[in-house]
Amino acid sequence: MSTIVNFDQDKKTNQRGKAFIVVGSAGSGKNTLIKRALDKGLKITFIPSFTTRQMRAGESMGNPYYFTDIETFQKMIDNDEFLEYEKVHGRDFYGTHLKTYQYAVENGYHIITDLDVKGATKVKSIFKDDAVLIFIKVPNTETLKERLIHRGETTEEIEKRMERVAFEEAKSGEYDYIILNDDLNKASGEFCDVIEKYTEK
Numbered sequence: 001m002s003t004i005v006n007f008d009q010d011k012k013t014n015q016r017g018k019a020f021i022v023v024g025s026a027g028s029g030k031n032t033l034i035k036r037a038l039d040k041g042l043k044i045t046f047i048p049s050f051t052t053r054q055m056r057a058g059e060s061m062g063n064p065y066y067f068t069d070i071e072t073f074q075k076m077i078d079n080d081e082f083l084e085y086e087k088v089h090g091r092d093f094y095g096t097h098l099k100t101y102q103y104a105v106e107n108g109y110h111i112i113t114d115l116d117v118k119g120a121t122k123v124k125s126i127f128k129d130d131a132v133l134i135f136i137k138v139p140n141t142e143t144l145k146e147r148l149i150h151r152g153e154t155t156e157e158i159e160k161r162m163e164r165v166a167f168e169e170a171k172s173g174e175y176d177y178i179i180l181n182d183d184l185n186k187a188s189g190e191f192c193d194v195i196e197k198y199t200e201k
């Protein structure tokens with residue numbers, strides 16, 4: 001089966017793999033927490049999604065997405081290559097690679113990705129107990145805005161992302177875990193503890 005990442009044999013376990021799905025509003029810190037868990041050396045593999053959005057400064061192919069044009073993305077839809085895909089923030093498409101997820105879970109690799117709320121619901125409905133949903137909260141909307149400004153987003157991009165916050169927060173009750181990302185070290189500790197509950201078995 002062809003996958004979009006090379007799995008490191010050292011991370012193979014003799015259980016089914018878990019798919020950790022990290023959800024939260026833009027700027028809540030999903031990618032920051034994922035990076036910290038990876039840097040800590042947890043037995044997880046990050047699976048980049050595909051997206052049609054423009055690459056930002058500091059990003060590269062596979063970090064954190066495979067950047068593609070709309071024609072290629074549409075071909076992947078037509079070939080049923082996505083487990084799910086969504087148009088997020090009203091313009092750009094994002095999609096998860098079905099075969100990579102299936103391969104990981106069936107071959108004992110724990111994987112981690114961040115998805116929007118609709119994508120997370122879809123993955124949970126298909127992967128059931130193989131998926132662990134983690135919602136990242138922030139103290140308030142102002143904090144989100146400040147973080148996005150600090151990350152260098154334009155006013156238009158920030159406004160588009162803020163429109164979804166109430167919808168995203170309303171879904172937070174559907175998750176296996178909710179982590180407040182206010183103090184980064186505390187949140188990172190809690191985030192890693194959740195993952196280690198499954199990966200240390």
Ligand SMILES: Nc1ncnc2c1ncn2[C@@H]1O[C@H](COP(=O)(O)OP(=O)(O)OP(=O)(O)O)[C@@H](O)[C@H]1O
Pocket residue numbers: 024025026027028029030031032033114147148150151181182183184185187
């Ligand atoms: N606890 C925190 N305190 C202060 N700044 C933080 C904290 N967590 C993350 N940040 C910063 O906030 C910004 C947004 O974080 P990050 O990119 O991880 O968010 P995200 O949820 O992945 O966003 P998106 O959904 O848009 O990809 C980054 O500049 C990051 O360094």
Ligand SMILES: Nc1nc2c(ncn2[C@@H]2O[C@H](COP(=O)(O)O)[C@@H](O)[C@H]2O)c(=O)[nH]1
Pocket residue numbers: 022023024025026030049050053084085086088094095096114115116118119120
């Ligand atoms: N349903 C999906 N949502 C995804 C996927 N990959 C990322 N995402 C989510 O979309 C936004 C993107 O924000 P951006 O600032 O990085 O452009 C964010 O909420 C991601 O979690 C996916 O494959 N499917």
